[in-house]
Amino acid sequence: MGRPVGPSRRHAGTVFADEIIAQAAPEPDEQVLDIGCGAGALTLLASRASGAVEPGPLGVDVSAPLLELARRRAGEAGLAARFEHGDASAFVPDRPADLVISRFGVMFFADPAAAFGHIAANVRPGGRMVFACWQSLQENDWAFAPLQAALPFLDTPPEPPDPHAPGPFAFQDRDRLAGLLERAGWSNLAIDPVETHLVLPGEDIETTAGFMMQLGPLSRLLASQEIDPAPVEAALADQLSAHQRADGRVVMKSASWQVSAERR
Numbered sequence: 001m002g003r004p005v006g007p008s009r010r011h012a013g014t015v016f017a018d019e020i021i022a023q024a025a026p027e028p029d030e031q032v033l034d035i036g037c038g039a040g041a042l043t044l045l046a047s048r049a050s051g052a053v054e055p056g057p058l059g060v061d062v063s064a065p066l067l068e069l070a071r072r073r074a075g076e077a078g079l080a081a082r083f084e085h086g087d088a089s090a091f092v093p094d095r096p097a098d099l100v101i102s103r104f105g106v107m108f109f110a111d112p113a114a115a116f117g118h119i120a121a122n123v124r125p126g127g128r129m130v131f132a133c134w135q136s137l138q139e140n141d142w143a144f145a146p147l148q149a150a151l152p153f154l155d156t157p158p159e160p161p162d163p164h165a166p167g168p169f170a171f172q173d174r175d176r177l178a179g180l181l182e183r184a185g186w187s188n189l190a191i192d193p194v195e196t197h198l199v200l201p202g203e204d205i206e207t208t209a210g211f212m213m214q215l216g217p218l219s220r221l222l223a224s225q226e227i228d229p230a231p232v233e234a235a236l237a238d239q240l241s242a243h244q245r246a247d248g249r250v251v252m253k254s255a256s257w258q259v260s261a262e263r264r
């Protein structure tokens with residue numbers, strides 16, 4: 001554990017996927033399972049990188065609209081891939097997987113130990129798993145900055161979140177994640193830090209600030225305390241100006257883990 005991997009500055013739309021596929025090295029005839037595939041970016045990359053033939057990698061997600069988009073993208077790109085609706089903690093593929101991949105799709109399980117055990121049970125012995133998950137909120141400026149900007153405007157500071165609660169930062173604690181995977185039937189673990197800078201959505205500071213205001217936790221927090229979002233957005237825009245590039249885009253630090261493991 002401990003080898004830093006990954007690039008330094010990449011667009012949020014493509015970053016992390018190349019690194020996952022490079023480490024996973026899918027073969028054309030392998031059964032690949034992409035967990036929490038969303039709109040299918042990683043599934044399609046696995047298909048393209050391996051030269052998969054029909055039926056191709058299988059993406060699973062709980063969001064029907066994202067799966068629709070994924071199917072459309074696969075069709076447009078002419079890539080072998082299929083997408084099924086399901087909760088990955090209970091989903092059973094038509095045959096055991098050789099390789100499980102995921103880009104930020106595995107942190108939402110209510111019972112992660114049971115979910116990773118279930119996933120292991122549907123992977124052949126010796127099969128591989130490679131996924132990306134976030135380190136802590138505090139180490140991810142792109143997520144932390146909006147909350148910091150809001151703090152001075154809040155009537156009551158938010159309760160510190162449970163660091164292990166299901167959600168984007170559930171696997172921030174590397175030792176906990178390692179123990180959980182080992183107990184669930186995974187071995188040969190590597191949990192490598194990936195520190196990079198994300199180019200955030202939005203052509204300029206105002207658009208980026210507007211986008212960040214919509215992020216789940218912040219908008220919920222402001223609504224719950226009936227706080228006027230306008231001054232928060234202005235404070236956030238001010239904070240973002242320290243992270244603006246010459247072309248106007250905002251670039252912020254992110255920290256994640258790239259995890260690889262083998263099914264015992």
Ligand SMILES: C[S@@+](CC[C@H](N)C(=O)[O-])C[C@H]1O[C@@H](n2cnc3c(N)ncnc32)[C@H](O)[C@@H]1O
Binds near residue numbers: 039042
């Ligand atoms: C941050 S998004 C990542 C999407 C995609 N992997 C990507 O990189 O573009 C997380 C995805 O996990 C999905 N998800 C969350 N819990 C899930 C579960 N229990 N089973 C399957 N998918 C799940 C969500 O619907 C969402 O599409």
